[in-house]
Every structure is written in structure tokens, then in C-alpha cells.
Amino acid sequence: MSGVGKSWELYEQACRVIPMGTQTHSKAPREALRDVEPCFLVRGKGCRVWDMDGNEYIDFRNGLGPVSLGYGFDAVDEAVKAQIDNGYVFSYAHPLEAQVASRLVDIIPCAEKVRFLKSGGEAMSATHRLARGFTGRDIIVSCGYHGWMNTVTGKGTPKAIGSAYRQLPWGDMTPYEDLFRELGDDIAAVSVSCDYRDMDKGHEFLPALRTLTQKHGALLIFDEIVTGFRLARAGAQEFFDVTPDLSVFAKGMSNGVPLSCYCGRADVMDVVKDVVISSTFGGDTLGLAACNAVLDVYENEPVVDTLWARGHQLHTGFNAICAELEMPAWFWGMPPLGMLAFxxxxxAKNAELFLRFNGEVLKRGVIIYSVCYPNYSHSEADIDMALEAMREALGVVKDGLSDHGRTQKK
Ligand SMILES: Cc1ncc(COP(=O)(O)O)c(C=O)c1O
Structure with missing residues (x-):
């Protein structure tokens, strides 16, 4: 590690012209990690990234999820470069729109029709509008994060808009049943993203939501922005075998080239004619060319199995080290998108422990996140190397921890 001085110098300059110095809250560097956290990354290949001070890292953030195959994945990059030579965006639709939509209809259970946008949150907003347009009802019941424009509590959101949403927790049907009893005729849809920590509950929770929404004439929407192309190719609906009315895919579908889609029942999707959902960049060809190449790779190579295998190696290895060192940390949830928590x-100590662990692994060339994403380019040897760094880091964190509370709590 040669220090991260250049990164922090640029970060301070950036903060003069960019609020928070970045466009993405989760990418903002943490003051407590000033000596070790890279604020800027400049290159990536496979599962590795390099910062502007020349440090190399094994990365489990993967751009916060979208890099499913690996940085600089040749098949995707070649498809994008070839498309650049022919043009990015046109004054009429491009054939790739129909081609990629057809391929998605073939693999996503709920998808009879598909439309494209650029970000996940934008596509989630589109599903909410469609659900309201289709049902003539106002309320969206939301479970989990669906992007900034669907975060309607707190400053900046008129109370009237907030009142058309209800946020309910993952995994427990009781509050949903209560709300439907009270407001069933006003609920347009339940919009759900799987909880990383307790994802297993999806086996009972998602079928129960399917039954409840159907009973009350509301739609069921799956946010597959993280689960898609990761938990299974077609996300939670494939994995848990529950077909929603609408769903959104984004991050993994184009290996990091910006693209999202919303898809679902033809009769609901056709309401797009009556409600306004339209975007200049919706059919941009670079994201679609990338997605087309990604679909080939998923079709021909064991991508999802590899994400599971590498994630499993990471989880079991990390959990064994924690047990051996008697450290109170654990990987929760499913291996392709597991959550690391103390x-x-x-x-009250857990946030600080996570931060210190974060700093120690960064010093040893590993980037983590609360959710650690393996990509298809992580080899077994890369995971072993990361685990060795994690073992050392846990040892250092343990030295700073009193005996109290060290026991493994699962
Ligand atoms: C589950 C989930 N839904 C929605 C979003 C929002 O996607 P985007 O940031 O592309 O708008 C995210 C982003 O992290 C997410 O994790």
C-alpha cells in the first residue's frame, strides 16, 4: 500500500464543486478511514481495481453490484466498442431494443413485455406509475430500498406524496394483512426488494405476498435490481418460484454499462401508452449491446453457479476464521449477495467494528461493503487471498477489543 494521499487531495478539490464529492452516497469516503480508503478508482480488470495512488485491490463492491462478470470483461467490452463505431443513440428506435427485449421475455418468468431505462430507481418509479395507472389506485406498499426517487420520507418530499406510500418490513406478513384489511381498495401494488440478511424468508414471504395481492386486486412488483443475474439469472422470481406482475432488472444485466428494464404482464405494460414514461436515453445502444453480450455469457457459461461457489467459499471461510478467533462477525444471507455484519x-459497537475491519482489509488490498458481491472473474485463489487479508484484519481488530462480546452470535 503506497498511501492514498492523491485520492484525498482530489476528494477535497471535488468537494468544492460536487456535494459529497461523488454522485453516489455509498461511494463517499469515510473520514475515519482517511489514511487507507481510496476515494477514486481509475482502472479495473477481472476482480481487481486500482486507485489513483497506484494501489491494487481485490474488489467485493463491484461498482455497488453491477459488475457481475468482472471489470473489463472482454466479450462485453468488445460488443460495446463495436457498437460505438455505429452510433450510441438515434432519432428512431434501434433493432437492439427488440432483440434484447425478446431475449429477456424468454428468460424472465413475469416478462411478457419489456421496456428500457437507464437507472434502477427510475425503472422502479415506472412500475409504480404503471401500477397506479392500471389499477386506478394510489397507494404503493414498499418493502426495502427502491432508489432515491422512491425514497419519500424526510426533507424534500411533500407530505401528500409521502402519504401515497407505505413502507413495511421484510419477512412478516402481519403488517401487510393489517394494511390490506384497512386500505385494500386503495393499494395499487406491493413493491418488494429482498432483504440481504434474511433472504431465506423469501420462501414463505413472497408466495404469501403473491396470494394477498391477488386476493385484493393489487399488483406485485419485484425489485430485481440486485437479485437479477446474481441470485439466479432471472432473480428472486426464478429462485423462489414466485411470478410477480411487474419487475425491474438493472445492475447485473449489462456488467456495469448503464441500463435498466421494467417488464411484466402485457396488459399492465401496455398502460405505458396512457401514463407518461418516456426517456431520450431509454434505448441507448451501448447498454443494450452490453446486455446482449452479457446474456450470451450467462447462456453459455456457468456464471450463476460460479457466483454461488465463490460466495460460498467466502462465507464459509470467513465464518470459520471468526469462529477460530472468537470474533462476533458473520456472513448472512445468500452467497452471491451476502451481508457481512458484526x-x-x-x-452500539458493531458499526465501529465494521469500520475498523474495513480499514484493516483496505490496508491489505481488499475492498468490502456491507453486501459483498463476488463476480464471475473472482478465482478460488482470489477468494483465498482475500480471506487471508480478512484473517489478519480480524486479528488486528480483535486486539483492540475487550474479551467482552467476542463470542460468535449467529
Ligand atoms: C434493491 C435496489 N433497488 C433500487 C436501487 C436503485 O438503483 P439505482 O441506483 O440504479 O437507481 C438500488 C441501488 O443500489 C438497489 O440496491
């Missing part, structure tokens, strides 16, 4: 018996 579980000290004094809960």
Missing part, C-alpha cells in the same frame, strides 16, 4: 453483544 454482532457484538453491545450492539
Amino acid at each position: 454482532s457484538h453483544e453491545e450492539a
Whole structure:
């Protein structure tokens, strides 16, 4: 590690012209990690990235999820470069729109029709509008994060808009049943993204939501922005075998080239004619060329199995080290998108422990996130190398921890 001085110098300059110095809250560097956290990354290949000070890292953030195959994945990059020579965006639709939509209809259970946009949150907003247009009802019941424009609590959102949403928790049907009893005729849709930590509950929770929404004439929408092309190729609906009315895919579908889609029942999707959902860049050809190439790779290579295998290696290896060192940390959830969390018996300590662990792994050339994403380019040897760094980092964190609370709590 040669320090991260250049990164922080540019970060301070950036903050003069960019609020928070970045466009994405989760990418903002943490002051407590000033000596070790890279604020800017300049290159990536496979599962590795390089910062502007020349440090190399094994990356489990993967652009916060979208890099499913690996940085600089040749088949995708070649498809994008070939498309650049022919043009990015045109004054009429491009054939790739129909071609990629047809391929998605073939693989996504709920998809009879598909439309493209650029970001996940934007596509989630589109499904909410469609659901309201289709049902003539106002309320969206939301479970989990669906992007900034669908985050309607707090400053900046008129109360009237907030009142057309209800946020309910993952995994417990009781509040949904209560709300439907009270407001069933006003609920347009339940819009759900799977919880990383307790994803397993989807086996009971998602079928129960399917039954409840159908009973009350509301739509069911799956946010597959993270689960798509990761948990299974067609995300939670394939994995849990529950077909929603609408769903959104984004991150993994184009290996990081911006693209999202919303898809679902033809009768609901056709309401797009009556409600306004339209975007200049919706059919941009670079995202579509990337997606087309990504679909080939998923079709011909064991991508999802590899994400599971590498994630499993990471989870079991990390959990074994924690047990051996008697450290209160654990990987929760499903291997392709597991959540790393500390579980000290004094809960207030967990954020600080995570931060210190984060700093120590960064020093050892590993980038983590609360959700750690393997990509298809992580080899077994890369995971072993990352685990070795994690073992050392946990040892250092343990040295700074009193005996109290070290026990493994699962
Ligand atoms: C589950 C989920 N839904 C929606 C979004 C929003 O997607 P975007 O940032 O592309 O708008 C995210 C982003 O992290 C997400 O994780």
C-alpha cells in the first residue's frame, strides 16, 4: 500500500464543486478511514481495481453490484466498442431494443413485455406509475430500498406524496394483512426488494405476498435490481418460484454499462401508452449491446453457479476464521449477495467494528461493503487471498477489543 494521499487531495478539490464529492452516497469516503480508503478508482480488470495512488485491490463492491462478470470483461467490452463505431443513440428506435427485449421475455418468468431505462430507481418509479395507472389506485406498499426517487420520507418530499406510500418490513406478513384489511381498495401494488440478511424468508414471504395481492386486486412488483443475474439469472422470481406482475432488472444485466428494464404482464405494460414514461436515453445502444453480450455469457457459461461457489467459499471461510478467533462477525444471507455484519453483544459497537475491519482489509488490498458481491472473474485463489487479508484484519481488530462480546452470535 503506497498511501492514498492523491485520492484525498482530489476528494477535497471535488468537494468544492460536487456535494459529497461523488454522485453516489455509498461511494463517499469515510473520514475515519482517511489514511487507507481510496476515494477514486481509475482502472479495473477481472476482480481487481486500482486507485489513483497506484494501489491494487481485490474488489467485493463491484461498482455497488453491477459488475457481475468482472471489470473489463472482454466479450462485453468488445460488443460495446463495436457498437460505438455505429452510433450510441438515434432519432428512431434501434433493432437492439427488440432483440434484447425478446431475449429477456424468454428468460424472465413475469416478462411478457419489456421496456428500457437507464437507472434502477427510475425503472422502479415506472412500475409504480404503471401500477397506479392500471389499477386506478394510489397507494404503493414498499418493502426495502427502491432508489432515491422512491425514497419519500424526510426533507424534500411533500407530505401528500409521502402519504401515497407505505413502507413495511421484510419477512412478516402481519403488517401487510393489517394494511390490506384497512386500505385494500386503495393499494395499487406491493413493491418488494429482498432483504440481504434474511433472504431465506423469501420462501414463505413472497408466495404469501403473491396470494394477498391477488386476493385484493393489487399488483406485485419485484425489485430485481440486485437479485437479477446474481441470485439466479432471472432473480428472486426464478429462485423462489414466485411470478410477480411487474419487475425491474438493472445492475447485473449489462456488467456495469448503464441500463435498466421494467417488464411484466402485457396488459399492465401496455398502460405505458396512457401514463407518461418516456426517456431520450431509454434505448441507448451501448447498454443494450452490453446486455446482449452479457446474456450470451450467462447462456453459455456457468456464471450463476460460479457466483454461488465463490460466495460460498467466502462465507464459509470467513465464518470459520471468526469462529477460530472468537470474533462476533458473520456472513448472512445468500452467497452471491451476502451481508457481512458484526454482532457484538453491545450492539452500539458493531458499526465501529465494521469500520475498523474495513480499514484493516483496505490496508491489505481488499475492498468490502456491507453486501459483498463476488463476480464471475473472482478465482478460488482470489477468494483465498482475500480471506487471508480478512484473517489478519480480524486479528488486528480483535486486539483492540475487550474479551467482552467476542463470542460468535449467529
Ligand atoms: C434493491 C435496489 N433497488 C433500487 C436501487 C436503485 O438503483 P439505482 O441506483 O440504479 O437507481 C438500488 C441501488 O443500489 C438497489 O440496491
